[in-house]
Amino acid sequence: MQTIFLRLKYDGSHYRGWQRQNSSPTIQGVLEKALTKLLKQEITIDGSGRTDAGVHALDQCVTFKAHLIMPVENLKFALNKILPIDIYVNEVQIVPNDFHARYSAVGKTYAYKVYTDYERNPFLDRYHFHFPHKLDSESMKSAMAHFIGTYDYRTYMASGSSTKNTTRTIYRFDLDETDESYVFTITGNGFLYNMVRIIVGTVLHVGVGKIAPDQILDIIESKDRNRAKFTPPGNGLYLKNVYYDAQTLNEFVSEMMK
């Protein structure tokens, strides 16, 4: 048995998220079916994390165990030949047996895209949250700075999650504005369920003036889910990077200081 590692991109628009389901197409379901067919053995994969319905990935990572019956380069080619148009595997390699897509990860970057035009745009809707309000970038940026650091992020976890340890570290949180959208990019050692979306929801409420930037620490420390109730939809969210190597992560984070 060998341990195989995949990096892949997907447009999540037409999937009920990552996790295998019997009734609806999911990314895990489609990948396992393709791998099982190509490798002629039952394959079960582990992703670096689950993505919800409509959420996209620019760099999702996967590991699985298999008897590799073809050269690893051929597996990449064969997979891309049978995968649907909205999933593409960029890398396939053999990794040490103790490597695990989820447990070996030391950090992750997510992006969240928002457009604020008054009119809906059918070319942006599947890939952005449509939030037709004027946003104040300066106050959003000062709010974002308050999220950097190590906190108990219980306020920023979807209700009903059972995770015990809710302390997470956020290393970096950037805002880029383009002609058509606002792009929030956040890097941390890990994220609770819905944490990125709820954080962006709070920042958008700062952007429209509903919350002041200096209330952020208070909201985090309140550990009161009712103080951060706005969860923007999945279609604006992208899993952008998974880090397995502390040095690469540090280099990315320290770029910020320049």
Added chain:
Amino acid sequence: MQTIFLRLKYDGSHYRGWQRQNSSPTIQGVLEKALTKLLKQEITIDGSGRTDAGVHALDQCVTFKAHLIMPVENLKFALNKILPIDIYVNEVQIVPNDFHARYSAVGKTYAYKVYTDYERNPFLDRYHFHFPHKLDSESMKSAMAHFIGTYDYRTYMASGSSTKNTTRTIYRFDLDETDESYVFTITGNGFLYNMVRIIVGTVLHVGVGKIAPDQILDIIESKDRNRAKFTPPGNGLYLKNVYYDAQTLNEFVSEMMK
């Protein structure tokens, strides 16, 4: 009866083109159904032109006759409420009775998008033609200049078309390069069936060195369909503008001179 004019955008990915069909979803079919429902009368619409399966529109124009049973502003709102996520109406207005989306048009602009990365990108595939080859922009630009003018464009019409008058004027043809793609933008008084795609096919063949720029006139004048056989797919094509007013068209064309 009044004549109503609509401007709309659509992501054509999930449609079998413009023209109404019984078996598959089309843009015309979806719009007529929505209008018939809202206006409580059988509505038949005319588009400025038909788009093929997978082709997009940034600015398609439509006219139809109806007894308007609600204010025109409400019709825009009501339509957008029931149309699917990939179609959006930007403008609804009452126009003179002799105005016709197709016959009143004096020119059109189309865009065609191509990306050339070696690896497929699931976020670009529905909106670009994936042509993984190195392109020479300078030779493409000099080829493109040869298309400007009035010619019998029979070579650049899909085989089997029955159009009699195959003379068309191209006013302007631009190439823009972005980080991720090449965007061809072409404006003319009208286009034959598949003409934009076949012209872009020839230009891409120039870009990879299969055809020299100074062969273009020869190919157009040959009136030999076999000399321009490459028709890139519909998913890279966008109907970008329809002009109803010669002055607006002239202003756009003469910008080129600056």
